[in-house]
Amino acid sequence: MARTSRIPGFYKRPLEERVRLVAEWAGLDDADVTALRESLALAQADKMIENVVGRHALPLGLGLNFIINGREVLVPMSVEEPSVVAAVSNAARIARSGGGFLTGSTEPIMIGQIQVLDVPDPRAAQAALHRAKADILRRVDDIHPSLVRRGGGARDLRVRYLPHTPVGPMLVVHLYLDVRDAMGANLVNTAVEGIAPLVERLTRGRVNLRILSNYTTERRAWAVVRIPVDAFSEKGARGEEVARGIVEANAFAWADPYRAATHNKGIMNGIDAVAIATGNDWRAIEAAAHAWAARDGQYRALTEWYIMGDTLVGKLELPLAVGIVGGATKVHPTARVALKILDVHRAQDLAEIMVAVGLAQNLAALRALASEGIQRGHMRMHARQVAIAAGAVGEEIDIVAARLAEEGNVRESRAREIVEEMRGND
Ligand code: MEV
Numbered sequence: 001m002a003r004t005s006r007i008p009g010f011y012k013r014p015l016e017e018r019v020r021l022v023a024e025w026a027g028l029d030d031a032d033v034t035a036l037r038e039s040l041a042l043a044q045a046d047k048m049i050e051n052v053v054g055r056h057a058l059p060l061g062l063g064l065n066f067i068i069n070g071r072e073v074l075v076p077m078s079v080e081e082p083s084v085v086a087a088v089s090n091a092a093r094i095a096r097s098g099g100g101f102l103t104g105s106t107e108p109i110m111i112g113q114i115q116v117l118d119v120p121d122p123r124a125a126q127a128a129l130h131r132a133k134a135d136i137l138r139r140v141d142d143i144h145p146s147l148v149r150r151g152g153g154a155r156d157l158r159v160r161y162l163p164h165t166p167v168g169p170m171l172v173v174h175l176y177l178d179v180r181d182a183m184g185a186n187l188v189n190t191a192v193e194g195i196a197p198l199v200e201r202l203t204r205g206r207v208n209l210r211i212l213s214n215y216t217t218e219r220r221a222w223a224v225v226r227i228p229v230d231a232f233s234e235k236g237a238r239g240e241e242v243a244r245g246i247v248e249a250n251a252f253a254w255a256d257p258y259r260a261a262t263h264n265k266g267i268m269n270g271i272d273a274v275a276i277a278t279g280n281d282w283r284a285i286e287a288a289a290h291a292w293a294a295r296d297g298q299y300r301a302l303t304e305w306y307i308m309g310d311t312l313v314g315k316l317e318l319p320l321a322v323g324i325v326g327g328a329t330k331v332h333p334t335a336r337v338a339l340k341i342l343d344v345h346r347a348q349d350l351a352e353i354m355v356a357v358g359l360a361q362n363l364a365a366l367r368a369l370a371s372e373g374i375q376r377g378h379m380r381m382h383a384r385q386v387a388i389a390a391g392a393v394g395e396e397i398d399i400v401a402a403r404l405a406e407e408g409n410v411r412e413s414r415a416r417e418i419v420e421e422m423r424g425n426d
Helices: 015-026 030-038 042-048 084-098 122-131 133-143 145-149 185-203 239-255 257-277 282-293 327-331 333-342 347-369 375-389 396-407 412-425
Strands: 060-068 071-078 101-105 109-117 153-162 170-178 206-212 220-228 303-308 311-319
Touching: 015 030, 015 071, 015 333, 030 333, 042 327, 060 084, 060 101, 060 257, 060 333, 060 347, 071 084, 071 257, 071 333, 071 347, 084 220, 084 257, 084 347, 084 375, 101 347, 109 185, 122 133, 122 153, 122 170, 122 185, 133 145, 133 153, 133 170, 133 185, 170 185, 185 206, 220 347, 239 257, 239 303, 239 311, 239 347, 257 282, 257 333, 257 347, 282 311, 303 347, 311 347, 327 333, 333 347, 375 396, 375 412, 396 412
Parallel strands: none
Antiparallel strands: 060 071, 101 220, 109 170, 109 206, 153 170, 220 311, 303 311
């Protein structure tokens, strides 16, 4: 049977059955299932950071319905906010009518920076660095022989001159390093620390910082989605009106930083959730995304949406540094299982899925905002949670949630009354 990420009614099934389904779907073994249930052991947590006194758990959900480059994908997402997973799954379902998402990415090239001050002759220093470039790159490769064996290594060296800073002029040396399947922070930091003494000699200056840049402009991923506008027709709303509303919403975020911050936050709801689920550094991803959003001097929407004929086209591109080896990706048991569910074998594949998720998340938000608003959907999800908290189980949950939403009174006390009423009626 062909594998599909379209699993109608998944959310209604009991949790244990959902776990069984994903285990079958992704070929998870007993240890993987245990990892999903128990996550990180205290002893492992104690080795990850300092001063550990416990663990801080988050729910792990599955984004459904994704087709990415023709492949069916289930997306593990870890997030505290209700509605994010439901919304992205809904958008991915709509995107199926256009064949899903197409994605691409650059090679995984990170940038390391070396700050050089007190350079007596900046022009001569730049010339010396250019002359020594091949030698410097060779030294970097000598520092990381196993990275070179895996197909990565030093790619380029460029020099920037910052004439006006609060402490006077400085040179900034950029090292470009292909880090393959790692996020790469450690690889880059070791490399720039390793070549800094040589840079100091060549420039006759004084090196201060040696650190990666989180603005990973050479390591980008993008996703495109094309959806027939008819796919947005529902409850009296014409598909083309909803599609036009989405384009108008995007224009708002392109022109206005106040809206752009919220718009991009919605995109990052999806991207960060996958980053957390897979043990990646979401602060690094956030930093890159927002710097990229301001690349022309004004902070803008990261996405583009336009209508071509009777098709709505959406695009998202951003710098995205994620790894599938090293860091928490392999140490954290749930992150390891998340990568298994995603079935990714290159860091680039993970980055591409994340951009598709970001684009779907944005589509979900704009579609809701440009039609019924987001509160109704939020209220539905919230009502389900309140129903569960009030003790509703199985089929009761949806019935209680629907009553709460209908009455506009989403309180646990009311939910408890409805549950008692229902049970008393049996
Ligand atoms: C909420 O977490 C995210 C949204 O505000 C995003 C947006 O407004 O585009 C719904």
